[in-house]
Amino acid sequence: MKEYTITIFSENDIGLLNEVTIVFSRRKINIESLTVSESEVKGVSRYTIVAFVADNRIENVVRQLEKIIGVFKALYFEADQIVHQEVALFKIANSTKLNGNLENLVRTRNAKILSVNPDFLVIEKVGYKADNQELFNELEQYGVLQFARSGRVAVSCQKREFTSYLKELTN
């Protein structure tokens, strides 16, 4: 089993997300993270899915995803073939405990304070999953009220871009 990042381009239609996840669930593959939103082409959704899949099965999974009517293209990548990040938001109780320590931490960790309220602060960090986890561990001493992280978003290093696939499909 290896961690793969799967990118899918599809129509923005009701039910397609369900079709996509069925391909994973019928093979008992758990989805570690999933992000869906509009791509560089209007009306076309981009999915970024992280999952552990056996080396000799990943190709089959991707072909089955591509077979779904509404899916334009499905691609898979290993870690060194993509540039990826996730966003994390931390809600922390605003108390005297912070005493300026927080600002230092936020600066050294490349995070930023997004919002300040009488009762709480919201810190945002963009980074790898492990970096965001590390910041969470350090913030815990101040009392983390909420910790929300996005799924992975990734762009590939490959030369061919989606718009060229789309052009080929619509010609």
Add this chain to the structure above:
Amino acid sequence: METATKTENIERMKYTTEKNISGAEIMVRSLIQEGVDNMFGYIGGAIMPVYDALYDYQDELKHFMSRHEQGAMHSAQAYARISKKVGVCFTTSGPGATNVITGLADAYLDSTPLVVITGQVGSGLLGTDAFQETNIVGVSMPVTKWNYQITRADEIAEIMAKAFYIARSGRPGPVLIDITKNAQILKADYHYKKCEGIRSYQPMPKLNKTEIEAAAALINSAKKPLLLAGQGILLSGAEDELLEFVEKTQVPVACTLLGLSAFPTNHPLYVGMLGMHGNYAPNMNTNECDVLIAVGMRFDDRVTGDTSKYARQAKIIHIDIDRSEHNKNIVVDVPVLADAKDALKALNKVVSGEYRTAWMKSFKDYYQIEFDKVIKKQAYAKSDQINMAEVIRILSEQTKGEAVLCTDVGQHQMTSARYYGFKRPNTQITSGGLGTMGFGLPAAIGAQVGDRNATVVSVSGDGGFQMTLQELAVIKQYHLPVKAILLNNSFLGMVRQWQDLFFDQRFSNTQLENPDFVKIVEGYGIQAKRVSSRDDLETAIQEMLDSPEAYFLEVVVETESNVLPMIAPGAAVSDMRLE
């Protein structure tokens, strides 16, 4: 008055544009535009407006009312396979819709083009657990090629065009369209335009020259080639191209279960059926050949046995229209992404070969072994009781291999596949991938509707027959001259066989105390006869075939006979056992 309405209707149905008509009327007109003339289904609350619209088109759109939605589905499947059209099935919401799931799963695995229309509660009630509301789009998603819920009358024409296009193009498959009651009742402007393409769907791959060249090079240098013909040949109508290919290359041909009838069984280069209960020669030689040419088949586990011991010595060419089938079960050397007909046409320009005497002799030798150890004993049995194999052999002889055989699932199915000498394309209709018991009888209804002149014979076992025997009423009501053979061994024969071979003869729940089938069938008003002696068998079959009407023949057969040869589950194809 009635004639006026009729003429008016015939005139109107040609229109592709009309202002302000009901959704139900749009639905019916869409079917006519797609060339539909026969349909199957079961009426109910949520689909009543469409059935009401059908009332005015009874001559143009013939609807066969089943006695259970599963029956309607199997009829539609067989109709599609024999007529090469899209099969159409209507049901109501809730239980009507959930009853089509088995048929959808069957059609999906066996690549059968269907458009199934299910009624749905009004769109305002969606998600409220209304009476007979089921989320059928969600339920059917894993077993359909595409599905969609229509909630407005103005989207019907466009969605129906898309549904038919998806069902029939590329690798065919079932499409489910769920239509809410309000969409059937409300009015909209009708404009029909056939679907010619969908940007996210590429059904017909362009032939890749490099792939064809690579395949041709392997074929032309092969010393011991073997061609595996699947249903893809029949679906793409490539029977003539296959014959030309085989005669040019002198490559022996084996068929998969669903590929049967794609190649004449009496051709000198035909070497038999593949798979668990196929013929000895093609299975054994799968692990002897040097080039394996798979056309329109998908290396199902019932064909391959243990994949780690499957044709390891051979270079494999896999021609398939579905890219996800390449390297799915068997890793191949030359995948060719193409429609079978296109690929064979291209190959026929560049391939050749001589008759390979020693290689062909090995098939004949294996056949002789199979004949001596199995065929002679079963198809020409001398035991007290009748063997299934002799029934099929006699049926094959009496119909000259020209009948359409609709089989159920189990021992009789494998026996029919083994002993019927198919000569015409699309004459075997069976449930292959899903293995649906109860498929045969309703399938025969659909096949007879699809070809009124054909001799259609359903062959069932006593288990499967009882799963859909209510469809006998359809045979009677519509005067269909279907011939139904029941091979009664008072057991779930195939399961009993596995218990015999792999479960220490612990016959758990496989012995059946059966009803008087002749009485039941007579109760439906169909002529019926039972035969249990070999002396009466030939005459009984002849009498059945001679009958101009529907006819049911129960043959009491050996209770504890096994279908042989057999590749045990998990064994290699070359470990096929003869006894």
